[in-house]
Amino acid sequence: MTRSLVWDRVATGVFWAIGVFVVLVLGAIILHFLLASIGTLSLDFLTSDPSRTELGGVGPILWNSFYILVLTMLITVPLGTIGGIYMAEYAGDGRIPNLIRLSQELISSVPSIVVGLFGLALFVTALGWSFSALSGAMALTVFNLPLMMRLSEQAMRAVPQDERDASLALGSTKWQTVRHVVLPLAVPGIITGIILTAGRIFGEAAALIFTAGLSTPMHYDFTNFDLTDPQSPWSPFHPATTLSVYIWKLNSEGLGNYVRQIADTSAAILVIAVLLFNLGARTLGSVLHRRTTGSR
Amino acid sequence: MAVAATTPRSSTLRGSESMAQRLDLPRRITFLAAAVVILLVLLLLTFITWNGVQIFFHSNVPLSNILSTDWAPSDSPAQFGIFPFIAGTLGVMALAAVISTPLSVGLAIFMAEIAPGWAKNIAQPAMEVFVGIPSVVWGWLGITILVPWLRQNLSWAGFHLGFSWFAGSLVLSLMILPTITSISYDVIATVPRDMRTGSLALGSTRWQTIRHVVLPAATTGIVTAIVLGMMRAAGEALAVQMVIGNRPVMPTGLTDPLTTLTSQITLDMGNTVAGEAWNEALWTMGLVLLIISFAFVAFVRRLSRKKSYA
């Protein structure tokens, strides 16, 4: 064999090795946490209150994660999608659209801990909301708005220009074209974007430490709808530690015999959540894609 | 056939232009939503900068103090040198990039050039899941598995490896791997097919084609990917904080514990009082982080303006 062929074989082997290595590492990590949580992970663990003396559960904390997720999405999705419509369909190349793009990049570049500091300064202190789910959700909105905008913009740009031309040639206005042709075709992409953003929000911790706080009511009474009561699970006004923040808190405070177990199992829950969000995004995306492109 | 149904129509080409059409509400409303990001950036800059300079104006700590390498906020006189943290951030970031780049770019090449369809169908979702793993999980993994393993297997008399610069960079390198890989992959995949077939038609091997044709064409993009990975590494807080040992001193060796800007903020913020110098020094560190990130963005923008092939 000539030298170059030898090198080609070597290179191919190296690249295969890298590919296999990375996938194995990922698999090992997932497997590690799943195994570590066997025995602890159960419906009971997911719903019970945390305990200082026994193993307890992560019920209220898991609730906080979902609550903040939903609250954040309620603001981020409409704002981000509508902004994305502007960027995809109306914005040209002028100074202001470029300023918007620059702002998106700048916000995306800010470390999440600094976004947390910003949230601390603005929402917790200046606006007086103190440590609360609301402050946390607002900080996460700041952080994820550029992402949501970009994903929905991409989904709309992916719609072929042919469709827009056909609609305009029939005498519709630009908005009619966006509303009746572009948006329906972009919906699968936008939903995939929503699921991806949700996955990111669910695992977020650094931005929440100084906004949603490090404490949470130990027990939630779900029949308590009094939004002013700091013990009500429906109120956004009290501190609400989420699952990710909880792991960090367990690590820094490290008290109790069960810290390792609780943290390992919480990490397993987060990993499973990531897998589910990912799976959801992929399947939903392909199902809707098939439906809207017809039986071509 | 029955009398044709018709659609109402205005009599002139000027149409019956209503107020609504003239206002073009959809355009204005969508614009307002998009412009929110401009407002947010301005707010971010304002609040972080305002709080970040208080240490100079409110507590009257001189710049020389801040830029020194002495961090001793509880001493009197208190020292607020944040240089160790800047050095820590840069050091941890650089080593993470060094460790991660060969793996990430190699994986990108694998996915773009070498992997057959079925392998790609495993690697692609794997990357997406990789990206989604929260940083606390990485940190927890580091502290429960990696650090003890390092301590046991890579330590011997006189050489102690546990919570350290190396551990921090190792965890970070795994975290930034999907970032560098996905961007590099996009860039490599966009290199025109014709270039590859041209090289192969001249009798080159696949590796020669990758090395002499594809990679040079993709260089600018790959560099951008690495820089973006470094940006992510510099901004990472929790995972790093959990494994680097958190000693606020200038790092001297890979095995030394050290601190980064992000981890110090995470550690101290809860224990300081607003309005006091210690607290204000933390805000200054936040401001430094902000400046570093914006500098990165400027650098990446500059890079993207260059093209590696016409």
Add this chain to the structure above:
Amino acid sequence: MTTEENVSIAEPPTTQVAPATPVAIRVAVRPEGAEQVVDNEVRIKVEDLNIYYGARRAVRGVTMDIAANAVTAFIGPSGCGKSTILRCFDRMNDLIPDARVEGKIVLNGEDIYAPGVLPVEVRRRVGLVFQRPNPFPMTIYDNVAYGPRRHGQSDKKALDQIVENSLRRAALWEEVKDDFRKKSGLALSGGQQQRMCIARTLATEPDVILMDEPASALDPISTLKIEDLIHELRQRYTIVIVTHNMQQASRVSQMTAFFTLGEDRAGYLVEYDQTAQIFTNPKQQLTEDYVSGRFG
């Protein structure tokens, strides 16, 4: 309707004839005989139309009258601006950022480029059929009803009638009448899709129908069906068709305009006359060279 026996396809020009003698091209003869356009009113008046892309002039000084209820063909070598001019008639050129139009295009007494004119209104009166069929991913019914719905028609019975009429006039009714409410527009064959696009345009009740190489993406059988359709439609509508197929132009149109590229790289109108004249006895040498196949 054309029957097989009556059609004689134009023969390719023989090259051994001496250049001085123009070669007669036989055109397809319809049972009604060669048609002449006499005393038709003018539907569109074009006055000194110049089109610029940025600083470069792409089309120079076109002046012509488009006859109502007739088919006018634009022919010429590729790149000479025929499609560009066509798209000015419904202001679709507005969509190209750099494009600028000078001159007048008068439709029913109003200059469509006068200030204050809404492109949307122009497009409701002037329809456009594209080279490649571009059905929306909706049912056939929704596709055809799209235009009227956007223009404000919401009465179900009226829409039903409009859709049926349009499908009949586009010679598609028989093929889809059983399932047009449920079947997706994308599920039709290429030729059927194009006829649906024509039906879609007809539903907006335009005064003028523009066609930009409507059959070039279709197979020969579908092409003939489209040509027959055009022949039917001209009773009610004014049709302007761009085609690179000279035989098609001679089969289908009553008036033909021949454009070419000048030395300044701008397209211009060389000759505009009745179709029979252009193909058998053109007045300009350039025209004759083109129709006899010597260039283009």
